[in-house]
Amino acid sequence: MNKAIDKDIYAPEALEIAKSIIDRDNKINIIRKGNKIFISTDDDILFKRFMNEALHQDLRLSLTRKNFNIIRLITTKAIASAIGKENKEKKPTKVIRRNNKRRDKR
Amino acid sequence: MTVRSKKLGKKNTAVKPQNKYNTPQIRWRRIGAKYIVTNDFGRYVVIGEKDFNNLLANKIKSDDKLYPLLASNGFIKNNMDFGDLWSSWQKLNSYVFQGPSLHILVLTLRCNYKCVYCQSGSMNEDAKNMDMSWETAKKSIDTAFESNVNNISVEFQGGEPLMNWDVMKKSVKYIKECEKKSGKKANIALVSNFSLMDQEKAKFLMENEVSLCTSLDGFEKLNNKLRVYPNGNSYKKAASWIKYLTDKYNSQHGNMFKIFKPSALTTITKETLPFYKEIVDEYLNLNLETIFLRPLSPIGFARKSWNKIGYNSDEFLKFYEKAFDYIISLNKKGIMIKEKMAEMLLKKIIKNEDPGYVDLRCPCGAGIGQLAYNYNGDIYTCDEGRMIGWEGEELFKIGNINDMTYEDIINSDTVKLCSLSSNLESQVMCHKCVYRPYCGICPAINFEEERSTVGNNIISERCKIFMGIFDIIFKRIGKKDCYDVFNKWLNYEEKTKGDK
Numbered sequence: 243m244n245k246a247i248d249k250d251i252y253a254p255e256a257l258e259i260a261k262s263i264i265d266r267d268n269k270i271n272i273i274r275k276g277n278k279i280f281i282s283t284d285d286d287i288l289f290k291r292f293m294n295e296a297l298h299q300d301l302r303l304s305l306t307r308k309n310f311n312i313i314r315l316i317t318t319k320a321i322a323s324a325i326g327k328e329n330k331e332k333k334p335t336k337v338i339r340r341n342n343k344r345r346d347k348r
Numbered sequence: 349m350t351v352r353s354k355k356l357g358k359k360n361t362a363v364k365p366q367n368k369y370n371t372p373q374i375r376w377r378r379i380g381a382k383y384i385v386t387n388d389f390g391r392y393v394v395i396g397e398k399d400f401n402n403l404l405a406n407k408i409k410s411d412d413k414l415y416p417l418l419a420s421n422g423f424i425k426n427n428m429d430f431g432d433l434w435s436s437w438q439k440l441n442s443y444v445f446q447g448p449s450l451h452i453l454v455l456t457l458r459c460n461y462k463c464v465y466c467q468s469g470s471m472n473e474d475a476k477n478m479d480m481s482w483e484t485a486k487k488s489i490d491t492a493f494e495s496n497v498n499n500i501s502v503e504f505q506g507g508e509p510l511m512n513w514d515v516m517k518k519s520v521k522y523i524k525e526c527e528k529k530s531g532k533k534a535n536i537a538l539v540s541n542f543s544l545m546d547q548e549k550a551k552f553l554m555e556n557e558v559s560l561c562t563s564l565d566g567f568e569k570l571n572n573k574l575r576v577y578p579n580g581n582s583y584k585k586a587a588s589w590i591k592y593l594t595d596k597y598n599s600q601h602g603n604m605f606k607i608f609k610p611s612a613l614t615t616i617t618k619e620t621l622p623f624y625k626e627i628v629d630e631y632l633n634l635n636l637e638t639i640f641l642r643p644l645s646p647i648g649f650a651r652k653s654w655n656k657i658g659y660n661s662d663e664f665l666k667f668y669e670k671a672f673d674y675i676i677s678l679n680k681k682g683i684m685i686k687e688k689m690a691e692m693l694l695k696k697i698i699k700n701e702d703p704g705y706v707d708l709r710c711p712c713g714a715g716i717g718q719l720a721y722n723y724n725g726d727i728y729t730c731d732e733g734r735m736i737g738w739e740g741e742e743l744f745k746i747g748n749i750n751d752m753t754y755e756d757i758i759n760s761d762t763v764k765l766c767s768l769s770s771n772l773e774s775q776v777m778c779h780k781c782v783y784r785p786y787c788g789i790c791p792a793i794n795f796e797e798e799r800s801t802v803g804n805n806i807i808s809e810r811c812k813i814f815m816g817i818f819d820i821i822f823k824r825i826g827k828k829d830c831y832d833v834f835n836k837w838l839n840y841e842e843k844t845k846g847d848k
């Protein structure tokens with residue numbers, strides 16, 4: 243099965259994250275051809291679960307972008323308070339974002 | 349008026365009214381004929397449909413009967429006391445302003461029990477290489493005292509921690525020394541099956557003000573079936589020491605030290621579900637005033653044997669509601685018994701205070717609220733993370749006590765990952781959920797359930813359980829007789845705390 247994906251609905255990043263969560267046995271291929279994205283798999287149920295998760299991840303990513311300021315504020319405050327040296331913290335959010343992305347893809 | 353995320357259900361919605369109107373951002377949920385409405389400050393009101401519609405339509409006038417209640421709780425935009433509301437938020441989220449207060453020392457992985465749900469990765473009695481050394485314990489305690497908080501709790505766990513008694517004894521004495529040197533206060537707790545307890549140990553623990561907690565899953569037959577003690581009767585061991593320690597607690601007047609009332613933890617399995625009444629009665633028989641009806645977490649051994657011992661959220665919630673109503677009915681007759689989970693949630697809801705429950709925070713307590721030190725010095729964000737590590741997934745391991753400073757621990761990628769993953773503002777369901785001000789998600793359980801620390805609350809059983817428990821509480825909070833019981837629980841706690 244080879245299905246074209248509407249890029250306006252699913253961000254490529256959301257598809258990648260969904261694959262890392264759902265597809266432990268590597269049964270799904272995300273294929274990019276020019277401007278289009280295709281999902282290729284023989285497992286129909288897995289495909290449906292994957293598309294659900296992709297939608298969830300897409301919503302989550304756009305929500306994270308929208309609420310980023312408050313997320314950054316709370317997380318930075320919590321970590322800086324735990325360290326107890328709030329004024330010494332240098333731009334913790336940049337580190338946080340990079341790390342989160344990397345770990346998210348496990 | 350803009351209603352967000354209609355697609356995800358009408359029952360549970362956040363609203364951003366147009367600016368010229370009078371309602372600030374609120375979240376709501378309809379339960380029966382009532383609407384629960386909350387805001388970011390952690391304030392709530394439970395109102396009928398007509399009032400709710402008026403609130404949404406900005407038709408609440410200043411001479412309206414409901415106006416003072418809504419205004420004083422931050423639901424009327426041009427009449428908000430920000431000083432009061434901000435202090436409410438700060439109290440409710442006080443953990444955001446301090447370091448980890450809970451420090452769990454896994455003194456050994458050895459255990460002499462074979463509980464059917466054991467989540468802690470325990471080893472048999474001979475595996476002495478699974479004991480924490482004194483050097484590791486000392487370093488762990490030093491780290492705990494570096495935490496940016498004045499009151500720390502050090503909890504000794506296992507396996508069965510009494511199997512490593514010498515290190516435990518030294519650790520308790522060392523904590524007392526550290527208290528004096530640092531000026532910080534340490535609450536020391538031991539979680540034990542009590543099978544190796546004797547009068548000498550009990551005396552030492554009482555004299556050093558260690559609070560003692562055991563596991564009790566109900567009446568004798570049920571407890572012994574779930575908590576298997578190959579060399580004896582696990583119920584008799586727990587019950588006899590609970591009685592002994594309660595007697596000591598009751599007759600402590602004139603002591604130079606405070607003896608704490610012993611407490612017990614229940615683990616609810618499939619086997620337990622029909623016995624909601626009998627379990628509560630058993631706690632009453634042993635003069636225990638608190639019962640903690642915790643759902644089983646699908647972690648470690650429990651996950652592997654889920655088909656045998658697990659249940660779904662509906663099954664758990666039916667059990668919880670029946671047990672909760674039974675507990676309330678006893679309280680109405682003047683018998684004091686509290687349900688711990690509800691008590692902690694009510695503290696958030698009614699008093700806007702943080703009950704110190706690290707599992708239900710935003711961000712969650714991983715690393716910034718608690719740290720778990722394994723027998724070999726490995727540090728984890730939490731005990732759940734340690735159990736997942738025991739199965740081979742070291743996602744929640746921060747490092748080793750020998751290689752890290754306190755600052756390294758908190759500043760680690762692992763702690764940041766958990767803090768970000770558990771922020772409810774990036775959760776599709778939570779950010780608009782009426783219970784968001786009081787709730788929290790668990791990256792460790794998410795990982796076990798869905799292989800992602802972020803999780804997906806649309807399908808999460810943990811979310812369904814918490815939403816159900818909140819519903820059960822809010823269905824009763826508007827009833828005067830129930831509210832009186834809840835208030836009694838919250839004030840009772842204060843009385844015993846100030847007892848010392």
Ligand code: SF4
Nearest residue numbers: 777778781784787811
């Ligand atoms: S986890 Fe809590 S805040 Fe999030 S949707 Fe579930 S009940 Fe609501």
